[in-house]
Amino acid sequence: MAGPSDAVELIARVPFFEGLDEKSRKAVVREGKEVSFNAGDRVVSEKGSGVGFYLVIDGKVEVRKGQKVLAALGKGEFFGEMSVIDGEPRSADVVATSPTRCWVLPAWNFAGLIKAHPEVAIPMLKELVKRLRAAESPAGS
Ligand code: CMP
Helix, strand or coil: CCCHHHHHHHHHCCHHHCCCCHHHHHHHHCCCEEEEECCCCEEECCCCCCCEEEEEEECEEEEEECCEEEEEEECCCEECHHHHHHCCCCCCEEEECCCEEEEEEEHHHHHHHHHHCHHHHHHHHHHHHHHHHHHHCHHHC
């Protein structure tokens, strides 16, 4: 079994944190917590309130709106940023499709992370643009 410091090491290696130096990575990782889900568990619910930003450590999740699958996300990918950024209800369901471990950062720590380490926002913005383009492309409709 991986102990707490092993978990920090593992999470800190996710590319999301690659703009941060080793010390900052570990400090940031300790602000969140690891949560496990079984296949079929709903991680966030559409229209629910959003209090956390999620990073997939391992496993797979699907972003769903009604019957439609908007995206499949796996290791190193994030979700839950929309409600955390604007305080609006969750835009979609996110469901684990295999046993999945996530690192969850509370909303109030998320703003602090971006202020302290703005370099983290750049790859996140790139990913958001990618998702927007995919959602607007004919294949995404
Ligand atoms: P949030 O609205 O907080 O909760 C649901 C999450 O699903 C949302 O944040 C995004 O992280 C994610 N999401 C919503 N729409 C899409 C999409 N079209 N492609 C990928 N992820 C999405």
